[in-house]
Amino acid sequence: MLTGNILTSDFLRKGSALIGLRYRLIWAQARSSQGMISVLLALYLLGVLAAVLISFGGAGAAIAAIALGKAESISRWMLTSLYANGFGLSLLFGFGARAAFTDGALRRFPFAARQRFLIRHGIGIFDPVWTLLICGALGLAVGMFWLKAGSLVPGLVAAFLFIFASYLTTASLLAIVNRLMQTRGGTAILWGGALTIFSVGPLLLQSLDPVRLRLVWRLVDMALRWMPPGVAAGMMVGPIRWSMAGRLVILVLWIILLALFLRWIEHRPIKSGTDADGIEPIMALEADVIGQVGALFGRRYGPLVDKSLRYHLRCNLIRYSLITSPLLVVVIQFLNSKSAPGGFLFASVLIFYILSCATAAGMMLNLLGFDGAGVRRYAVIPASLGDALRAGSLASMILRLMVVLMAFVFWIILYWKEPKSWRMVLMLVGIALTGTIIYNAIGLWISIFSAKAVDFDSMWNNRLSLGANVAMLVGVVVPYALGAVLVDRLGRAAFMEFYDQFWWTPWVTALLAAVLYLLSFHNLDNALRLKAESVIRRIAGAH
Amino acid sequence: MNESMMQSPDGVAIRIDHLTKRYGEFTAVDGMTLEVPKGRLFGFLGPNGAGKSTTIGCLTGLLDPTSGFVELLGERFSSDSIDLKRRIGVMPEGLALFDQLYAHEFLAFNGRMYGLEESVIRQRVAELIGALDLTAASRKRLADYSTGMRKKVAFAAAIIHRPEILFLDEPFESIDPAGVAMLKDWLRRFVSDGRTVFMTTHVLETVERLCDDVAIIKGGQLAWRGELDCLGKGGTLECDGEQFSTLEALFLHLVGERYNHLDWL
Numbered sequence: 001m002l003t004g005n006i007l008t009s010d011f012l013r014k015g016s017a018l019i020g021l022r023y024r025l026i027w028a029q030a031r032s033s034q035g036m037i038s039v040l041l042a043l044y045l046l047g048v049l050a051a052v053l054i055s056f057g058g059a060g061a062a063i064a065a066i067a068l069g070k071a072e073s074i075s076r077w078m079l080t081s082l083y084a085n086g087f088g089l090s091l092l093f094g095f096g097a098r099a100a101f102t103d104g105a106l107r108r109f110p111f112a113a114r115q116r117f118l119i120r121h122g123i124g125i126f127d128p129v130w131t132l133l134i135c136g137a138l139g140l141a142v143g144m145f146w147l148k149a150g151s152l153v154p155g156l157v158a159a160f161l162f163i164f165a166s167y168l169t170t171a172s173l174l175a176i177v178n179r180l181m182q183t184r185g186g187t188a189i190l191w192g193g194a195l196t197i198f199s200v201g202p203l204l205l206q207s208l209d210p211v212r213l214r215l216v217w218r219l220v221d222m223a224l225r226w227m228p229p230g231v232a233a234g235m236m237v238g239p240i241r242w243s244m245a246g247r248l249v250i251l252v253l254w255i256i257l258l259a260l261f262l263r264w265i266e267h268r269p270i271k272s273g274t275d276a277d278g279i280e281p282i283m284a285l286e287a288d289v290i291g292q293v294g295a296l297f298g299r300r301y302g303p304l305v306d307k308s309l310r311y312h313l314r315c316n317l318i319r320y321s322l323i324t325s326p327l328l329v330v331v332i333q334f335l336n337s338k339s340a341p342g343g344f345l346f347a348s349v350l351i352f353y354i355l356s357c358a359t360a361a362g363m364m365l366n367l368l369g370f371d372g373a374g375v376r377r378y379a380v381i382p383a384s385l386g387d388a389l390r391a392g393s394l395a396s397m398i399l400r401l402m403v404v405l406m407a408f409v410f411w412i413i414l415y416w417k418e419p420k421s422w423r424m425v426l427m428l429v430g431i432a433l434t435g436t437i438i439y440n441a442i443g444l445w446i447s448i449f450s451a452k453a454v455d456f457d458s459m460w461n462n463r464l465s466l467g468a469n470v471a472m473l474v475g476v477v478v479p480y481a482l483g484a485v486l487v488d489r490l491g492r493a494a495f496m497e498f499y500d501q502f503w504w505t506p507w508v509t510a511l512l513a514a515v516l517y518l519l520s521f522h523n524l525d526n527a528l529r530l531k532a533e534s535v536i537r538r539i540a541g542a543h
Numbered sequence: 544m545n546e547s548m549m550q551s552p553d554g555v556a557i558r559i560d561h562l563t564k565r566y567g568e569f570t571a572v573d574g575m576t577l578e579v580p581k582g583r584l585f586g587f588l589g590p591n592g593a594g595k596s597t598t599i600g601c602l603t604g605l606l607d608p609t610s611g612f613v614e615l616l617g618e619r620f621s622s623d624s625i626d627l628k629r630r631i632g633v634m635p636e637g638l639a640l641f642d643q644l645y646a647h648e649f650l651a652f653n654g655r656m657y658g659l660e661e662s663v664i665r666q667r668v669a670e671l672i673g674a675l676d677l678t679a680a681s682r683k684r685l686a687d688y689s690t691g692m693r694k695k696v697a698f699a700a701a702i703i704h705r706p707e708i709l710f711l712d713e714p715f716e717s718i719d720p721a722g723v724a725m726l727k728d729w730l731r732r733f734v735s736d737g738r739t740v741f742m743t744t745h746v747l748e749t750v751e752r753l754c755d756d757v758a759i760i761k762g763g764q765l766a767w768r769g770e771l772d773c774l775g776k777g778g779t780l781e782c783d784g785e786q787f788s789t790l791e792a793l794f795l796h797l798v799g800e801r802y803n804h805l806d807w808l
């Protein structure tokens with residue numbers, strides 16, 4: 001077992017000192033950004049839960065369904081969506097499930113390996129995201145009790161155990177991805193795996209006839225009963241009975257299994273990615289592609305763009321998001337409601353907007369933060385800090401545009417059966433361009449006013465700066481909500497009418513975005529001059 | 544002191560005039576005035592926290608002075624002086640390496656920023672990596688280099704464009720003896736044709752053997768300034784009317800000897 005004689009009082013004392021430190025850190029961040037993010041995340045999760053309720057026909061219908069004895073299936077799907085959101089948010093945006101202290105950081109303290117594992121994850125589960133999920137799960141248990149559909153004590157126990165299970169699942173998934181990204185072929189494996197799961201699966205489902213489809217859903221529903229969300233839901237609903245003890249055992253078994261798996265995967269040795277890159281030392285100076293791309297930008301920006309591209313492409317976090325963002329295209333088929341006219345178009349618009357701006361924000365919104373102590377070099381070489389910032393933005397723009405291009409190719413292949421028109425393609429290109437350019441323009445300013453030191457090697461332990469978080473959440477939530485409200489108010493037909501007449505408007509917004517970008521590009525020096533010393537100090541530390 | 548050289552304006556490499564740098568309330572450099580003639584190996588000494596790195600920061604564009612000014616090679620210098628920056632080489636405190644690059648990429652980046660031709664860059668990068676014994680590590684990113692190797696790379700980046708003034712913040716600390724001997728040799732050759740080295744270090748023996756001129760600062764102010772030529776010929780250094788036969792004796796006199804005992808150690 002994981003525990004045993006390692007839980008000495010000395011260990012607990014040191015552990016709680018670290019928890020104290022962790023909370024001082026959280027508090028320090030809360031004063032700047034975390035508080036804000038938590039509120040926004042809470043709103044998001046409320047939205048998710050509301051969406052699940054609505055898919056049951058609204059709260060009234062859900063209550064009626066509970067009266068009809070469908071409480072367990074409602075709970076099951078709500079917990080499943082919490083579960084999926086736990087690792088969805090973490091995998092796509094890096095929220096939550098981050099071990100508070102890295103194993104390396106804990107090594108200098110007198111802890112044994114098992115103790116380090118316990119401390120890291122014991123503290124990791126207190127991350128704000130998990131607090132919110134706990135509230136969601138507890139809320140469900142209390143709600144079921146209040147609606148007289150469940151009993152309180154088993155419900156609360158189930159809610160807590162469920163959160164542990166979903167934290168461990170997410171942490172395991174993140175550890176797997178982390179390992180994969182650090183091995184040579186891992187990137188390809190990840191790509192292939194995600195592609196298969198997301199595209200082949202749904203395509204197969206689409207090809208099934210309704211009867212078979214219902215059968216598949218039944219099977220999924222059955223399988224879910226044995227997964228942590230389903231088991232927990234079973235404990236939250238109905239009067240206290242013996243079968244609950246069985247469920248409790250299953251849930252605990254899940255937790256033990258997941259914990260053992262997490263420990264196992266974390267203990268597998270990592271092969272250092274740097275040695276595997278194998279670059280011929282001097283020859284590479286003339287021969288490589290990045291060098292040639294950099295050379296296109298002339299003497300002033302060329303070397304800086306070259307350096308910045310190398311930084312982007314060597315950063316696991318950025319590589320990961322460059323890989324995953326084109327994959328967002330597969331989500332279109334889930335959003336595409338077959339019944340409404342223009343469903344495919346609407347879903348495509350949404351996804352192209354999101355993938356053009358909201359993913360891979362790490363470097364785009366913090367162009368200097370990845371340099372660490374190296375940021376001081378910009379001050380001593382014959383270039384302005386502004387040049388470095390501009391070059392970084394150009395590099396980020398190149399990569400973002402490549403992502404959009406890849407997504408397009410992918411979109412065309414994956415949805416070859418859907419009817420498409422030139423207008424549609426032009427509209428999507430316009431939207432993708434708008435998002436990319438606007439976010440790079442904003443990124444220039446956020447990189448100045450909300451610069452933040454980043455751990456280059458860490459996939460999951462980096463938080464965005466306050467400015468970047470606000471930009472991301474506002475940029476995604478506001479247009480999405482606006483679009484949803486408009487379509488809801490006016491109806492799909494109005495949306496299609498609008499599209500018929502005004503399909504070209506994204507090109508106007510793209511043009512405006514380009515103007516904004518150019519203005520920012522050429523006018524950031526004065527602001528940067530005022531902030532330069534503090535930006536450098538913030539990123540590089542005292543020296 | 545070589546008065547004629549100090550006074551002729553074209554003989555001055557670095558002129559610091561009433562330089563003050565404050566961090567908030569704290570004054571790190573306090574009205575410092577100092578001139579360094581061209582062609583000199585200048586040692587800039589002082590205890591920890593005296594303000595050496597802060598001064599170098601103001602001399603190289605890392606920091607903007609709170610008041611006072613700096614002239615390099617006869618021109619007013621500020622953090623915007625792109626043209627002047629082309630003529631100086633800097634190894635800053637903390638080294639300021641781009642950790643995710645390979646040594647050759649990093650050196651080539653610096654060569655390009657200083658406007659060298661590609662063919663020259665290729666040749667010099669190869670020579671520097673060979674001479675500094677970094678070939679074996681060329682498959683590692685700088686992040687994975689040892690402390691001394693990192694220092695060598697930063698040194699190479701500072702000299703790759705053959706600057707007119709070279710600023711080095713603790714260049715020798717943590718480089719192996721063979722490496723130090725070679726760097727010293729390079730620096731002597733570097734100043735022999737009228738170029739200037741301005742460096743800080745805590746290794747006083749090195750300073751005695753290498754430097755022509757020395758300034759010792761304390762609490763952000765100049766405490767002593769003089770030439771070391773006489774030491775080799777059996778001469779002494781004078782300060783506050785006392786004579787010192789080694790730089791160390793003078794340094795300890797200025798800074799104050801401290802021997803505190805820790806009972807529990």
Ligand SMILES: Nc1ncnc2c1ncn2[C@@H]1O[C@H](COP(=O)(O)OP(=O)(O)OP(=O)(O)O)[C@@H](O)[C@H]1O
Nearest residue numbers: 542566569571589590591592593594595596597598
């Ligand atoms: N960013 C900063 N904010 C506040 N104080 C600073 C900052 N940087 C340096 N200082 C302070 O300025 C003083 C001079 O620091 P500096 O780094 O110039 O010393 P130094 O002479 O280079 O010391 P060392 O020999 O240890 O390198 C120190 O007291 C230091 O604490």
Ligand SMILES: [Mg+2]
Nearest residue numbers: 595596636712
């Ligand atoms: Mg220093």
